[in-house]
Amino acid sequence: MALFRERCAQYVAIAVLFTATSVFAADTPNTLLPTINITQGEKCVEPTDVIRKEHKYFLLHQRDSTLREGVRSKKHSLKNCVNCHADPKTDSVIGEEGFCSSCHSYAAVTIDCFSCHTDKRESNAASLK
Amino acid sequence: MSLNRREFLGIGAAVTAGAAIAPGIRLIELVQARSLEEAASAQQRWGLLIDTNKCTRNCTACVDACFVENGIGNKGRPATDPQWIRKIETKDPSTGYTHSLPVLCQHCDYPPCVDVCPTGASMKRADGIVLVDKHICIGCRFCMMACPYKARSFVHEVITDQKAYAPRGKGTVESCTLCVHKIDRGDGTTACTEACNKGGHQAIIFGDLKDPNSEISKSLREKGGRQIRADLKLNTGIRYQGL
Numbered sequence: 022m023a024l025f026r027e028r029c030a031q032y033v034a035i036a037v038l039f040t041a042t043s044v045f046a047a048d049t050p051n052t053l054l055p056t057i058n059i060t061q062g063e064k065c066v067e068p069t070d071v072i073r074k075e076h077k078y079f080l081l082h083q084r085d086s087t088l089r090e091g092v093r094s095k096k097h098s099l100k101n102c103v104n105c106h107a108d109p110k111t112d113s114v115i116g117e118e119g120f121c122s123s124c125h126s127y128a129a130v131t132i133d134c135f136s137c138h139t140d141k142r143e144s145n146a147a148s149l150k
Numbered sequence: 151m152s153l154n155r156r157e158f159l160g161i162g163a164a165v166t167a168g169a170a171i172a173p174g175i176r177l178i179e180l181v182q183a184r185s186l187e188e189a190a191s192a193q194q195r196w197g198l199l200i201d202t203n204k205c206t207r208n209c210t211a212c213v214d215a216c217f218v219e220n221g222i223g224n225k226g227r228p229a230t231d232p233q234w235i236r237k238i239e240t241k242d243p244s245t246g247y248t249h250s251l252p253v254l255c256q257h258c259d260y261p262p263c264v265d266v267c268p269t270g271a272s273m274k275r276a277d278g279i280v281l282v283d284k285h286i287c288i289g290c291r292f293c294m295m296a297c298p299y300k301a302r303s304f305v306h307e308v309i310t311d312q313k314a315y316a317p318r319g320k321g322t323v324e325s326c327t328l329c330v331h332k333i334d335r336g337d338g339t340t341a342c343t344e345a346c347n348k349g350g351h352q353a354i355i356f357g358d359l360k361d362p363n364s365e366i367s368k369s370l371r372e373k374g375g376r377q378i379r380a381d382l383k384l385n386t387g388i389r390y391q392g393l
Contacts, residue, residue, distance in 0.1 A: 094186050
């Protein structure tokens, strides 16, 4: 009987250990997924699923119309993205937890934008909001 | 929410257009206030008129202002540092008379840099501003060789902390943009013009060469103006008086 009790206690201990491990795993962030910190702006200029998939095309179209034709609409401008999504601590969209770079490093896609464009929010961007 | 100058002008123009046009208000002024969504138009051609008689020998106000406005950090390496505008001294050997004048991209009507560009990066906007599309510039520097004014620079070093309105990067060619961001914003001036006026020299006039009533057109009509290397027939947007 004593042996049975001991066995039972062992099973219970193992069960408790498994439950604790699974709870702990659920609380720990999955390091494989990108960190997306959105701190500013109530709503994106496009629905989330659209902007996630199409942002490169919006930016490509905007860059040509802005540079070549002088159209300076704000909706799909890179400046507008950066002003909203720059990290409040670093004022930047790149870096370890930067809005752009966290997803791009996850997807292993190099961003060329910030070799010429500034990755920093404009100093007066907050007042423009 | 605050409005910038261009948005304000756009709204002002719309309001004025909606109201009855009073005597003294010319339609041409309404056309000039371009909205943010509107493309640059061939109805304008932006240019500068530089009076070399008013340009002081050791003054570099225009050069300094350009560098600050466009975030051009000088690294102290003259052979490779980008230079969008520079002051040159000329001397007539027969009389000894010296001139001091700024030289920058001349925003040619027939730009040789655009002719030679293999990718189409060198381009002229509808309103006459010659620009480099750095998105497709491969840094071959053909345009630098083709330019008779040595107006273009190659970016040799990595650049950080650019101005949001003036993207610049290593491996591309760049030159004076005629402060295109200020023009599109509706400022109606350039950084060099502002600095020259602020310094009390009034040697640079910015304006629309196609508008007969603009200050630049009036001055050119009354006092004349020359192009550097006019023999090349490039029809430059930058004109000089006193040369």
